[in-house]
Amino acid sequence: MDTAAPGKNTAARIPLxxxxxxxxxxxxxxxxxGGGFSxxxxxIRPMLAFLxxxxxxxxxKYGKSVMYFxxxxxxxxxxGFLVGRTQGLLNLLxxxxxxxxxxxxxxxxxxxxxxxxTKIAEFIAxxxxxxxxxxxxxxxxxxxxxxxxVRAENSAISDAMRMRGIQAGGKRPGALLEYRLVPLLMCxxxxxxxxxxxxxxxxxxxxxxxTNICSIGFGAAxxxxxxxxxxxxxxxAVF
Amino acid sequence: xIEFKQVSFTYESGGRESGLSNINLTIRDxxxxxxxxxxxxxxxxxxxxxxGLIPNYYExxxxxxxxxxxxxxxxxxLYDMAGIVGSxxxxxxxxxxxxxxxxxxxxxxxxxxxxxxxxxxxxTRTSAELGLNPLLNRSxxxxxxxxxQKIACGSVAALEPHIYVMDEPSSNLDVFAVxxxxxxxxxxxxxxxxVVIAEHRLYYLHELADRVIYMENGQICKEFSGRxxxxxxxxxxxxxxxxxxxxxELRKLAIGQTNKSxxxxxxxxxxxxxxxxxxxxxxHKAAVPEGAAVAVIGHNGAGKSTFARCLCGLEKKCRxxxxxxxxTLLQKQRLKNCYMVMQDVNHQLFTESVLDxxxxxxxxxxxxxxxxxxxxxxLLQFKEVHPMSLSGGQKQRVAIASAVAxxxxxxxxxxxxxxxxxxxxxxxARNLRSLSERGNSLFIVTHDPEFxxxxxxxxxxxxxxxxxxxxPLDECGIEKMLGYFLDxxxxxxxxxxxxxxx
Numbered sequence: 001m002d003t004a005a006p007g008k009n010t011a012a013r014i015p016l017x018x019x020x021x022x023x024x025x026x027x028x029x030x031x032x033x034g035g036g037f038s039x040x041x042x043x044i045r046p047m048l049a050f051l052x053x054x055x056x057x058x059x060x061k062y063g064k065s066v067m068y069f070x071x072x073x074x075x076x077x078x079x080g081f082l083v084g085r086t087q088g089l090l091n092l093l094x095x096x097x098x099x100x101x102x103x104x105x106x107x108x109x110x111x112x113x114x115x116x117x118t119k120i121a122e123f124i125a126x127x128x129x130x131x132x133x134x135x136x137x138x139x140x141x142x143x144x145x146x147x148x149x150v151r152a153e154n155s156a157i158s159d160a161m162r163m164r165g166i167q168a169g170g171k172r173p174g175a176l177l178e179y180r181l182v183p184l185l186m187c188x189x190x191x192x193x194x195x196x197x198x199x200x201x202x203x204x205x206x207x208x209x210x211t212n213i214c215s216i217g218f219g220a221a222x223x224x225x226x227x228x229x230x231x232x233x234x235x236x237a238v239f
Numbered sequence: 240x241i242e243f244k245q246v247s248f249t250y251e252s253g254g255r256e257s258g259l260s261n262i263n264l265t266i267r268d269x270x271x272x273x274x275x276x277x278x279x280x281x282x283x284x285x286x287x288x289x290x291g292l293i294p295n296y297y298e299x300x301x302x303x304x305x306x307x308x309x310x311x312x313x314x315x316x317l318y319d320m321a322g323i324v325g326s327x328x329x330x331x332x333x334x335x336x337x338x339x340x341x342x343x344x345x346x347x348x349x350x351x352x353x354x355x356x357x358x359x360x361x362x363t364r365t366s367a368e369l370g371l372n373p374l375l376n377r378s379x380x381x382x383x384x385x386x387x388q389k390i391a392c393g394s395v396a397a398l399e400p401h402i403y404v405m406d407e408p409s410s411n412l413d414v415f416a417v418x419x420x421x422x423x424x425x426x427x428x429x430x431x432x433x434v435v436i437a438e439h440r441l442y443y444l445h446e447l448a449d450r451v452i453y454m455e456n457g458q459i460c461k462e463f464s465g466r467x468x469x470x471x472x473x474x475x476x477x478x479x480x481x482x483x484x485x486x487x488e489l490r491k492l493a494i495g496q497t498n499k500s501x502x503x504x505x506x507x508x509x510x511x512x513x514x515x516x517x518x519x520x521x522x523h524k525a526a527v528p529e530g531a532a533v534a535v536i537g538h539n540g541a542g543k544s545t546f547a548r549c550l551c552g553l554e555k556k557c558r559x560x561x562x563x564x565x566x567t568l569l570q571k572q573r574l575k576n577c578y579m580v581m582q583d584v585n586h587q588l589f590t591e592s593v594l595d596x597x598x599x600x601x602x603x604x605x606x607x608x609x610x611x612x613x614x615x616x617x618l619l620q621f622k623e624v625h626p627m628s629l630s631g632g633q634k635q636r637v638a639i640a641s642a643v644a645x646x647x648x649x650x651x652x653x654x655x656x657x658x659x660x661x662x663x664x665x666x667x668a669r670n671l672r673s674l675s676e677r678g679n680s681l682f683i684v685t686h687d688p689e690f691x692x693x694x695x696x697x698x699x700x701x702x703x704x705x706x707x708x709x710x711p712l713d714e715c716g717i718e719k720m721l722g723y724f725l726d727x728x729x730x731x732x733x734x735x736x737x738x739x740x741x
Binding site (some may be wrong): 063122153162164172177178179182190191194195196202204210212 | 291590
């Protein structure tokens with residue numbers, strides 16, 4: 001049974017180069033994981049935190065982008081306004097909530113954006129332009145290919161668990177993780193094995209210069225996002 | 240030309256996959272050869288020797304030599320065979336390296352380092368020839384099984400090999416997609432390509448085959464010319480454990496089984512829409528006899544799977560209700576009263592032993608009762624075995640056992656016979672009949688008319704999210720059901736031809 005969202009078109013609405021996406025991913029992670037709410041961070045952190053929102057919006061993922069906007073908005077305002085004005089247990093809870101979420105969620109959402117909008121061929125082409133060796137490119141491209149597969153398998157397993165009443169509050173809650181991981185591993189290993197066989201019979205790994213028919217390269221949008229993120233990163237690092 | 244000279248092979252891993260012994264065989268250029276035989280007869284192994292996956296990927300002990308165009312396959316790396324032999328595999332889910340269709344079509348050519356202009360030319364030409372244009376620039380995850388298999392064929396065709404090797408390519412396809420596959424194979428044959436195909440479903444192939452090779456225990460057992468094979472009687476085929484050659488034949492096989500139950504299982508207000516608006520289910524009222532084995536048929540994308548998911552209570556937003564035995568089941572209760580045996584049973588086996596798998600499904604864990612259930616499904620000898628180490632059919636039976644143990648009254652099967660040979664199909668049919676005898680109501684989503692005739696008692700046909708037909712499988716019903724499977728592909732082919740003319 002096909003559980004993936006049907007009818008999805010893979011063509012990105014704002015065509016960004018995979019390298020731009022990686023730079024943004026790095027910038028978002030570095031700045032937000034770094035934390036802090038003083039000096040120039042007051043502007044830079046929210047700015048980068050809202051970057052994934054804009055990108056998701058450009059992909060017409062309205063529901064997800066709005067949810068993210070509200071969530072991260074709440075977390076950031078907590079950190080900025082409430083943490084300094086509360087005390088005791090409430091303060092502790094707010095620190096944990098806002099601290100964890102503002103640090104990790106933007107990076108995760110950004111990662112989701114990169115994975116869901118980058119074609120494998122584009123990714124390989126971009127990595128080759130960066131002159132990375134095949135031994136790095138192929139495993140990473142396989143990983144990128146595997147995210148959606150793991151997600152599809154995982155959701156099928158979730159369905160089966162719900163149907164059998166194997167869930168938190170049900171029988172043997174201690175073994176829940178095992179029950180999920182064993183079939184997931186078995187299924188992904190099997191798919192991986194068949195996938196490699198199929199790829200090898202189509203010449204993957206031939207020691208020649210691999211061609212790429214997809215066109216990647218920097219456009220106006222790339223320049224804009226690159227300049228913005230690099231400036232943000234530099235300002236944050238310097239001040 | 241493909242030559243097997245004194246070839247024997249044993250897999251290193253042991254396992255269930257059977258090896259080959261003493262194969263001598265020559266396949267001429269332009270020949271269309273069909274390999275058949277029950278599961279584990281070695282036909283898959285044979286295809287792997289031609290495309291070089293053995294011994295380059297699957298390891299084991301190989302004796303003798305396999306020559307393709309005079310090249311010793313075991314002596315060259317896989318990528319050197321890529322332009323000569325094109326391979327299409329069984330599982331459409333696991334053949335794709337890319338996540339977009341166009342990238343996938345170009346993938347092989349890119350690997351071989353062909354110039355970009357040449358690749359673009361090939362991709363354009365292949366998609367025109369195989370009718371893939373509507374599928375270009377789509378996400379692989381948004382395609383149906385049939386569409387995925389078409390892209391897999393296209394991706395191989397773009398490499399322009401002169402030999403095509405296919406391992407059970409129709410396993411996961413419905414009758415309509417099989418019809419498309421048949422047309423594609425006929426096209427390759429007309430182009431003078433060599434086609435080697437291992438398959439269980441024979442009805443779509445036997446007229447194309449120049450030669451049919453029947454295998455048993457890793458050996459070539461019988462050889463037929465295509466014409467002789469097509470003329471074989473059904474009883475002779477059944478003796479060999481082979482599926483029917485034409486769906487027409489099934490008319491003679493048909494035994495009307497209907498369910499005489501007077502009470503009904505009824506559905507009301509099954510409405511469901513996916514968030515993106517695709518695939519809707521829209522069933523206001525419907526009823527089937529209680530305790531029937533209901534085959535759910537219909538086109539791909541007609542809503543059969545959605546219906547099955549809603550029936551199971553897996554879709555929270557489907558608020559409809561099911562009335563059985565005077566009891567009304569809403570979504571949450573259905574989740575407790577229905578059980579789905581999934582197409583990939585690996586998704587639903589969680590524990591470390593077969594016995595555990597049954598125990599965990601019981602309200603009160605009772606070892607004796609569990610063993611009784613296992614006994615009934617011929618699984619008692621495996622009670623301490625890890626479910627994942629069983630064969631596909633055995634795993635399916637473990638899933639059935641856990642359904643029985645949880646005393647669910649409605650059991651749903653999602654394509655339980657995809658890729659099964661005659662013997663295993665009959666085994667599944669037997670299991671289903673015994674579930675029926677226990678008084679369970681069964682719903683079986685299937686594309687397999689032979690299977691329907693061997694265990695179902697009622698048919699519902701889902702089209703465009705609605706129940707288009709709902710009839711018992713009596714004499715009249717059998718005629719109607721076979722009519723659907725026989726005529727639908729023809730109609731489809733006709734309408735395509737008309738489209739082309741326009």
